[in-house]
Amino acid sequence: MPAPLRVQLSEQDDQKLRELSLAASTSRIVRQRAMAIRLNAGGLNVPWIARHLDQHEHTIRNALRRWQKQGMEGLWDAPRSGRPRSWKEEDWQVVEDCLQELYRPTSQQLCETLADARQVKLSSRQMSRLLKKRAVAAPQALSGLPVQAEPDTNSAIES
Structure with a gap:
């Protein structure tokens, strides 16, 4: 049976790992690795x-x-292979502004606005994916179709 793995942490390392394990902005896998190391050191x-x-x-x-x-x-983790992103986080602000200004923008309209404002060219399909990934609370922006109102069940009951 191999010897158990044990890590030793300095005060600075332990503090940094604690911060990483509690930070919401850190990826889940990094938080779990930090917790595992701290628990093992404990x-x-x-x-x-x-x-x-x-x-x-x-x-x-x-x-x-x-x-x-x-x-x-x-x-x-090491950087993944593949094509680098064609958009940056700053570009997303343009999309959010457009979602607030336009009434029910389509993915194509968002792509055109982004191309005009930031010279970033995305397909409407990629824009739809980004909107879904970001969990945008504007379902009409995902499809370009009008959102239908739900029937009012309370008024039907009162009649």
Whole structure:
């Protein structure tokens, strides 16, 4: 049986991992890796940490090994291959402004506005995906179709 994995943390590392594990802006996987490392440094074993975080033991061991080899850099994954994004977060502000100004904009209208304002060309399909991913609370913006009002059930009951 191999020796149990144990990590030692300095006060600064522990504080930084605590901040990462509590930050809502940090990705879920980085938060879980930070929690696993802190729990292991606190004396808990891999099987207990895996059950607590609802992860496989191999996932916890990999996170601990990455910490031992790479330190803080081991918390994040390497960049993925593929084409880089054609839009930036600043471009999203233009889309949000357009959603507030226009009455029921279509994805195509949003794409044209973004192309005029920021010189970013997106397809209407990609714009629809972005709107869905961002959970925009304007369903008419997703399809361009008018939203139908729900029937008023209270008035039907009173009659």
